[in-house]
Amino acid sequence: TLAAKTAADVVGLARRAEALGFSSVWVGDSVLAKPRHEPLTTLAAVASATDAVGLGTAVHLPVLRDPVHVAHQTATIDQLSGGRLNWGVGVGSGTDVEAEYANLGIPFGERGARMDELLDVVADLWSGGSVDYDGDFYRLEDASIGFSPATEPRIYLATSGFDPDEGLPRPIEARLVAHGTGWLPIAVSPAEYEAGLSAVRSALADAGRSPDGLDPAIYLDVVIDDDEERALDAARRFYEGYYTAWDHPLSDERLREIGEFGAAEAVAASFDAYADAGVETFVVRFTAPDQRGQLRRFADLVR
Numbered sequence: 376t377l378a379a380k381t382a383a384d385v386v387g388l389a390r391r392a393e394a395l396g397f398s399s400v401w402v403g404d405s406v407l408a409k410p411r412h413e414p415l416t417t418l419a420a421v422a423s424a425t426d427a428v429g430l431g432t433a434v435h436l437p438v439l440r441d442p443v444h445v446a447h448q449t450a451t452i453d454q455l456s457g458g459r460l461n462w463g464v465g466v467g468s469g470t471d472v473e474a475e476y477a478n479l480g481i482p483f484g485e486r487g488a489r490m491d492e493l494l495d496v497v498a499d500l501w502s503g504g505s506v507d508y509d510g511d512f513y514r515l516e517d518a519s520i521g522f523s524p525a526t527e528p529r530i531y532l533a534t535s536g537f538d539p540d541e542g543l544p545r546p547i548e549a550r551l552v553a554h555g556t557g558w559l560p561i562a563v564s565p566a567e568y569e570a571g572l573s574a575v576r577s578a579l580a581d582a583g584r585s586p587d588g589l590d591p592a593i594y595l596d597v598v599i600d601d602d603e604e605r606a607l608d609a610a611r612r613f614y615e616g617y618y619t620a621w622d623h624p625l626s627d628e629r630l631r632e633i634g635e636f637g638a639a640e641a642v643a644a645s646f647d648a649y650a651d652a653g654v655e656t657f658v659v660r661f662t663a664p665d666q667r668g669q670l671r672r673f674a675d676l677v678r
Contacts, residue, residue, distance in 0.1 A: 463531035467486070489512050543578065558572065595660070596660050639672060
């Protein structure tokens, strides 16, 4: 039953998204915190069932793995798919993710510093040549995966809320400058996004990198329904089952802060506001049980 559901709800839905003209399909990641398939393996299955649609992770938690395996897997899927991988990465947050790190023997407080080293290692290994690396967390001697990705995957760095008064946290800014070719925040308003994007572009320019090389993206939760209360209730039920550590029930006001829920016209207006703020790539998660119905309504909205 699960295999049939996976074929229909994961691979089949990805094929439907490609047929509707969407540019990419994305998967999330957990090892232990939430029950779901391993993301890169899932994308390999999607790659074999599709022709050209992009493949993305929103977001992969690479620090939960060894960087050599991460480099090997990402380069492999990019090769197998003909250069279609968009690698969205983050470190994760919340008590369930903290427990996940503990069960895997990785100190939760080290995840940011480990991410910085891991991205260095992966970038070096993607060259296909021999790598020597001596960091605080990872050490390699004459290591090589022996090949490169088909086209070096774009690295989308995920961030949470942005406070325009405080600016980007220094570690996040440094990570974006060193490795980011995409910015993928979640749960920010159009005004916050515009201020954040300006800060990201300024940081890149100050470091001698052209801001034009950055893909400004955003991760948005969406439920389209002519009845706003019904859309909010669907999202509320989703969050209650998905984010069990949150304080529930979520108020309507709180829901409106973290997603776009309501009639197609209202959702479209919100997307226009984000586009005006500089967003060029929208990564959408439908927080409702009827994924195909939501995809169809969203396709109509995009048209």
